[in-house]
Amino acid sequence: DPKIIQKPKYLVAVTGSEKILICEQYLGHNAMYWYRQSAKKPLEFMFSYSYQKLMDNQTASSRFQPQSSKKNHLDLQITALKPDDSATYFCASSQEGQAYEQYFGPGTRLTVL
Amino acid sequence: QQKVQQSPESLIVPEGGMASLNCTSSDRNVDYFWWYRQHSGKSPKMLMSIFSNGEKEEGRFTVHLNKASLHTSLHIRDSQPSDSALYLCAAPASNTDKVVFGTGTRLQVLP
Numbered sequence: 289d290p291k292i293i294q295k296p297k298y299l300v301a302v303t304g305s306e307k308i309l310i311c312e313q314y315l316g317h318n319a320m321y322w323y324r325q326s327a328k329k330p331l332e333f334m335f336s337y338s339y340q341k342l343m344d345n346q347t348a349s350s351r352f353q354p355q356s357s358k359k360n361h362l363d364l365q366i367t368a369l370k371p372d373d374s375a376t377y378f379c380a381s382s383q384e385g386q387a388y389e390q391y392f393g394p395g396t397r398l399t400v401l
Numbered sequence: 402q403q404k405v406q407q408s409p410e411s412l413i414v415p416e417g418g419m420a421s422l423n424c425t426s427s428d429r430n431v432d433y434f435w436w437y438r439q440h441s442g443k444s445p446k447m448l449m450s451i452f453s454n455g456e457k458e459e460g461r462f463t464v465h466l467n468k469a470s471l472h473t474s475l476h477i478r479d480s481q482p483s484d485s486a487l488y489l490c491a492a493p494a495s496n497t498d499k500v501v502f503g504t505g506t507r508l509q510v511l512p
Contacts, residue, residue, distance in 0.1 A: 321500075331445065331489060331502040344498040378444055386493045386500060389435065392444035 291315050292393035294379050299398045301369050308355075309364040309396045311379030317391070318384045319343075320362040322354060325395075326375035337362055338385065369400045403428040403494050407503035415511050420477040422506045424490030425470070434473040436464060437489040439505075445489055449475070480510045 295310040313320060322334040336344040340356045353365045366373060376395045382388040404427045414420045424434065433452040437445040451457050451466040451473060458464075463476045477484055490503040 319498075323502075330504040333499045333501065336498040338498070346497075346499055386498050387433070389447045389450065390500065392446065395444050 290394070292379060292381060292391060294377075294393040294396050296396060297394065299396055301398065301400050303369060303371060303400060305369050306365070306367045307369065307398070309366070309377050309379075309398070311362050311364070311393060313360050313362075313379070313381040313391075313393070315381055315391060316360075317381035318359070319382045319388070320356070320360075321380040321382075321390065322362065322364050323378045323380060323392075324375045325378060329375075331378070334364075335362075336386075366398075371400045374398055374400045403431075403492070403501050405490055405492050405501050405503035407488075407490050407506050409506060410504070411507040411509070413509045413511060414480050416480060416482060418480050418510075420480050420484070420508055420510070422475045422477075422488050422490075422508070423472065424474065424503055425472045426492045426501075427471075428492065428495055428501075429471065430495035431471055431492045432468050433493070434464075434466060435491045435500075436473075436475050437491060437502075439487040439489060441486070445502075448488075477508075480508075482510045482512050484508060485510050 292313045319338045324332045335354045355363045376397045378395045379393040380390040382390045435450045436448045438448045439445040451464045465474045487505045
């Protein structure tokens, strides 16, 4: 059974629209993260949450908003989508904090037309 | 802003050969690293971590760490075609909760 679920697996959106990427982890971890990976850039840290609180935000744009409704959920809302937002978005979790191994979900591949 | 530099960018080795990958952090406070492996179309998965100076071996994989030079290396002996993947080095960023990943080394093992 998958321990980290990301939905959807693939997503196509039009420029200017809004989408929500879903992430749920069943590892019992207290920390969750979002990363972005594209062909042009390496795996890029976006957000970290610990016990449902935002710990670090490295995303310059307010168009990206994480949402944590439950301890094991960390969704990512993206508004006013741009073609440059096209990438694979990975959710990850760890036991607690930066020093622990991170487990990655399968990713959501977003294409913005 | 902290950078994690990896070399080489790509590497081709024959099956059974030795692959050596390098990684350096620009943050002088870094004192541990992780190595992740990402097969094509898949998500990264941690391969090894190293927290102490010196060497750590797990099967065909050996990791070295030199804290003074902020350098780590990953060596894969008896490389197999299934080892073909993107290898990512990662280090913690000081004073944040962030983990910084390098751009990766793409390894191809030819049968």
